[in-house]
Amino acid sequence: MFQYDAIDAAMVADRNAEFRDQVSRRLSGELTEDQFKPLRLMNGLYLQLHSYMLRVAIPYGALSSAKMRALAHVARRWDRGYGHFTTRQNIQFHWIKLSDTPDVLDYLATAELHAIQTSGNCIRNTTSDPFAGAAAEEVDDPRVWSEVIRQWSTFHPEFTYLPRKFKIAVTASPRDRTAARAHDIGLVLRRNREGRLGFEVIVGGGMGRTPYIGATIREHLPAEHLLSYLTAILRVYNRFGRRDNLYKARIKILVASLGAAEFARLADEAWEAMDRPRADLPDVELARIRASFGLVDFRTLPPRSERFEAAKGDKAFARFARNNIVPHKVPGYGIVQVSLKGIGEVPGDCTADQMEALADLAERYGHGEIRVTHEQNLVLPHVALDDAPAVHAGLAAVGLATPNINLVSDMIACPGLDYCALANARAIPIAQAISETFADPDRAEQVGELKIKISGCINACGHHHVGHIGILGVDKKGEEYYQLTLGGSGAEDAAIGHVLGPALSADRVADAIDKLVDVYLAIRQPQERFLDTYRRTGVGPFKAAVYQDAHQA
């Protein structure tokens, strides 16, 4: 996988020195909290309800065993023995002391890790496909382009004080595992009829209080012009995005108010005016980045693994294989998905012991690679099917063999009111109640793919707008209530969910999900996912089931 050269390492070291200086100026009182805030945010340091939270970047969700071990060490030494993987493929440590952060960052730098631009009104970590390099259907390796964007966006002098945060997603597969259309910029890499690589450029998607599915402003931007065109988009946004209202400052509001066509015209105008050859990455650097990801040393294996098939005699392994392992581009290999959604556990949480076990398993069986998904799970992208039973056993030993990928208990949830200063309501206990309602794995499999996403407030960090079922925590006169939405999707069939009806009290949410699922099971047609049935029938039967009692009352 990609490795830093001396320049990349110097960039991180220089940043850490700068931040150490800023922290000491804050601790001495030379900087006010108000002045310090944007500076610490650009280093991923938030002040939360109970303490500081440090968000460490995992560029495009790609980790090595060594990096995972470094995260485990941070969890143990400076936190409370665990970390929280986020929907942006990063990891958060929730119990960090301000005075420790410079040391934590210096330690992370030894493993090529940092917290640069994991928050603040700048270009954030690029989201990419966790199956990159392993998925059969990808047209190119999206990590190459994500790394190009990482370098370009790191300490970009013009785009460090944007109106608001800015998130870019890159996918190179027809199956979108990045929620590209819900990003400020979504980039979908394709080959045109002549075989040339180009990006569909989607702008202005986003969640928050006004969710939008992004609009396509370029069908096929030649790949070599990526950086100049991104510069043009960001320049238009930096100049004309609203700064008078925090909630109207994202690019989606600018695109919506101008119209996508006018936004595209302005971007093109800025692009034409630019010295593009100077802004674009030369081929030789692209080739260097491509080469630095290296080639995985796959073995030549028969497509069918006898050991894998025989292991399915064990019911637990068979279920894990059915739900968590998907085909790899190389015969005899599989992509192993590791659920961080154990029944009754906090979505995305991972202990130091679990991180180390994963690092060992990846090293022994998975070419040392681990990925983080935007759905808060982990992936061992390159596992020989022969080794899958051993990997399963290793995962089970640390409580990471939950066989529920894409099933009802594989939920996204933000930290919610348990941790976050912005939240109106708790998210984690709701997720726990739902996963306990669907604890029976046979029933969960019978229900099939169902994406539930929970946000503790309207900022929508839990992506509820694009959940097949979305759950939004709201405050009603000091009580926590939850509004349900149906029909959202963050995938290639992206859509914003529709509100089901009046918000429900906390104790009714799991039961309401149960009823929605019962309706689906009763009326679904063959091969229909929950989302497909909803799209076919509309909200009627679902609404009736949940609000039946209310009508009777």
Add this chain to the structure above:
Amino acid sequence: MLIRLENDHFHLVEDRFAPVGEGEAIADTVAVILSLSRFQAEGEALLAAGRDVGVRMAPADRVEDLICDLPRLALVALDFPKYRDGRAYSSAVMLRETYGFDGEVRAVGDVLIDQAWNMVRCGFDAFETSVGPNAWAAAARRYRHVYQASADHRPPAFVERSQAARRLAAQEG
């Protein structure tokens, strides 16, 4: 204090420009800085009289509106009413890169040391700040490398890398 960047050196200079506040009469000094609207109303006469004129641009002012006058302007001052308002960075880059302005581009307003490197990279060469020139210079040069091309024309990492590769090839050749 006014710090100027000249030939790679940051040093304190006397500010010979007098700012003209909203509604104030234009001072008798040779060199003045006007808001964009004052400049549009009164700039022509001042230039004709041989005065040195600078324009102070609010973040929302569009640098496009200055294009015709740029060759006659001594300086453009870009205002940071709050340091978190980053519009002036794009204005500076456009002045330098798109319109080839080679007069002074001055940062005024909430100008903090933590912005030094952003400003220098975007083409600012004068800074109204309470920070001393040595500290300002150190902050501006904090990063030994840069990843992207900008108005300061520092070689980005990819240029450094290809030069290093060429040197290596030459040595081995």
